[in-house]
């Protein structure tokens with residue numbers, strides 16, 4: 353193998369004999385990089401090889417390890433040192449999918465890694481020639497031979513795919529979803545997989561059920577079909593989804609003790625599962641199942657409605673502004 357001379361430490365795959373061995377180790381590093389990407393880390397992978405055996409492997413993980421030095425190379429070298437019981441890795445080879453940065457280059461020199469093989473060049477932070485060439489710096493005493501460009505296209509594509517995917521995620525509006533848990537009497541609002549809000553509710557006194565006339569709360573996949581009451585005052589009274597002009601109060605309640613009050617805002621639900629909560633005698637929409645504000649805030653947390661999902665008035669105002677027509681609602 354034609355290694356670069358000291359002072360000219362970068363040479364490329366085309367300059368050396370093709371070697372399955374080198375590409376095999378780099379492929380392993382590439383697998384690790386992809387593993388990191390699945391955890392949301394910038395995909396860079398590294399393996400340390402000693403006496404033709406992988407003794408340490410790592411992917412880039414500064415985010416999940418809360419560690420600014422958590423680059424793949426550093427993590428792999430740290431593990432290798434533990435494994436062979438020596439802070440010097442003199443006879444070791446390091447394979448990394450991306451050109452090391454200045455921090456990692458420093459650590460590689462301190463570890464006295466014998467040979468460094470890297471994949472893609474890093475035009476932003478590469479310290480093996482792309483931005484600076486620390487290994488070409490003769491004033492630094494080091495012992496590492498550097499060979500770049502191993503599986504460079506594949507290594508580079510893994511990175512560019514990752515960043516393209518991340519840009520796309522940023523452009524896409526967040527996915528908002530409501531989950532209602534009847535046994536716990538809660539509504540949870542999700543933004544993608546993150547919990548955004550959590551509210552107590554009161555569902556049907558008769559428990560879960562989809563039949564028309566059962567006065568039960570339907571289960572399964574739903575959507576918000578219509579939203580009623582935007583910008584109306586708190587405690588606005590609705591009858592058949594229209595504001596009556598009344599504002600609920602204890603005095604008003606005393607005059608009509610048997611009325612089922614629907615207050616403040618209405619999210620009218622529609623089932624998405626034909627035969628279970630849609631169409632026929634199990635149609636959530638035609639059963640007029642709403643998420644709405646209630647007069648009986650004291651009962652929130654225990655099931656006592658006639659089928660609807662009751663919420664505190666202040667809570668339904670807040671929830672209303674976080675969802676839109678079409679938002680998914682799953683009731684279990």
Ligand SMILES: [Zn+2]
Nearest residue numbers: 423452453456
């Ligand atoms: Zn680094």
